[in-house]
Amino acid sequence: MTKTEIQALIQAGLPDALVTVKGDDGQHFEAEVIWIGFAGKSPIAQHRMVYETLGDRMGRDIHALALRTHAPKAPCA
Numbered sequence: 868m869t870k871t872e873i874q875a876l877i878q879a880g881l882p883d884a885l886v887t888v889k890g891d892d893g894q895h896f897e898a899e900v901i902w903i904g905f906a907g908k909s910p911i912a913q914h915r916m917v918y919e920t921l922g923d924r925m926g927r928d929i930h931a932l933a934l935r936t937h938a939p940k941a942p943c944a
Contacts, residue, residue, distance in 0.1 A: 868893060868928040873921070880920025885939075894930035906938040913937070 870888040873896060877886045881902045890896035898917070905913045913936035918925055925932065 868924060870896065873898065873929065873932075876924070877917060877920045881916065894928075896929060896931070897933040897935075899935040901937060901939055903938055905936055908938075910936065 870890055874886045874888045877888075877898065877900060878884055881900065881904060884900055884902035884904075886898060886900050888896055888898045900913075900917055904916070908916070914934050917934055917936060918932075921929065921932075
């Protein structure tokens with residue numbers, strides 16, 4: 868599994884999300900996901916939403932995925 872494939876899966880499952888994926892060994896990755904749909908959700912709920920986009924690839928093709936998730940910050944007035 869590549870960073871690009873993981874990014875595409877997350878973006879397909881969370882439309883309009885800003886996704887950055889890092890990792891060079893093909894099994895251990897870090898991702899930052901910014902998505903308006905996370906607003907009002909707990910961090911655990913946000914992570915579950917990301918994991919759902921990856922399905923059974925977690926634990927099989929992706930050994931570890933460190934996540935940073937949050938909704939976009941409101942613009943300053």
